[in-house]
Amino acid sequence: MKLSPDWVVGFVDGEGCFHVSIQRHPSMAIGYQVLPEFVVVQHRRDIQVLYALKRFFRCGVVRPNHEDRYAYRVRRLECLERICDFFLQHPLKTRKNIEMRRFRKIVLLMKKGRHRTREGLLEIIEIAAQMNSANRPALEQIRQELLAG
Secondary structure, eight states, rough: OOOOOOHHHHHHHHEEEEEEEEOTTTTTTTTTEEEEEEEEEEEEHHHHHHHHHHHHHHHOOEEEEEEEEEEEEEOHHHHHHHHHHHHSSOSSSTTTTEEEEEEEHHHHHHHHHHHHSSHHHHHOOOOHHHHHGGGHHHHHHHHHHHHHH
16 A cells, blocks of 8 residues: 555544653653654554555554554654654644644654753643643643642
8 A cells, every 4th residue: 555645644634643641750860751652543454554654654663552443653753753744744734733743842852852851841741731631630740740849
């Protein structure tokens, strides 16, 4: 299956997700780990699409997700940067374009090592809170802990 850039844009607009989580990680200098991730989930009957995306972007993994669902996941910063660059050249048409741009800011901050500093992590939390509404309470708690410490 050969994918065109326009097809990838439309498909990711409907099925893709740019997600950033921040988790406690005591062995990290700042005490937290930033985990950016690009994900596309499909029913196992359409797993060939996930493998086609993996070939298209030349990175990532396809793994079981939940029950009869599989996910194409990308976590390596270099690959995430390449995916964001693709979507800058071939813009997403929905609000997901704004999410991707926020996600890209976080990836670029991480590339500069800003996630390893208190100030940088606070900046990343601010951006991530605008993206992931379900994570806002957890992000706010981390922000409060960083400000208190």
